[in-house]
Amino acid sequence: MDTPQPTKSVAAHIRAATDADASAIALLMRQLGYEASEDLIADKLSLFSHSDSDIVFLATIDQRVAGCLSAHVLELFHAAGRLGRITSLVVDADARGTGIGQALVDRAMLFFSQQRCVRVEVTSGDHRLNAHAFYKAVGFVEDERRFIRHL
8 A cells, every 4th residue: 555645735733622623523533433422522622621641633724623633641650751642633534635644743742752752652443544554654663462342
């Protein structure tokens, strides 16, 4: 599979998401198949606003929401430093290939650096082959395995 390259670059503004962004973020999440309601997103944004370990970044083009990335930081128990985790990343279908995903990842990496993270990870469903190619293109390498158990 070819590595996705920006087809055209756009000037996106990256900022922290606010409660007012809940509706737009919920619509973005639906593009990935998640049924995250506006109320759920609003609750998460409110919770994250009181956390030093969580943040959501929003990309806008001409005031229109074009993408978002959520990030979480946790302490490593077995090693010095902290772990950064990209917990979600979505770019509007109409804005993919424009460099917005790269801009969001770059902003997250700055946040993780400021939070003294020594490593950053992202998980992506096996079926999201384009996302896998994107993550490799922006510097991530496939490593380890993840096991989950639902409660």
